[in-house]
Amino acid sequence: MDNGLEPKFLICTECNEEFVFTIQAQEYFAERGYSEDPKRCKSCHTLYKKGQRGGKPRQQTAMQYPD
Numbered sequence: 001m002d003n004g005l006e007p008k009f010l011i012c013t014e015c016n017e018e019f020v021f022t023i024q025a026q027e028y029f030a031e032r033g034y035s036e037d038p039k040r041c042k043s044c045h046t047l048y049k050k051g052q053r054g055g056k057p058r059q060q061t062a063m064q065y066p067d
């Protein structure tokens with residue numbers, strides 16, 4: 001079970017609130033090839049994603065939090 005990961009505490013660039021980048025989320029991101037930490041907390045990220053609907057097909061390249 002020990003994969004060397006620890007929860008990270010990050011500051012959201014949208015609301016400036018501290019949020020936890022959980023091990024689960026880190027693994028999820030890593031599986032998708034993301035090496036950078038998320039810049040938004042989950043709630044801001046969700047709003048950001050909703051605001052991006054502009055007729056483009058769904059992009060899997062955008063960062064996505066696990067549910």
Ligand SMILES: [Zn+2]
Nearest residue numbers: 012015041044
């Ligand atoms: Zn936020």
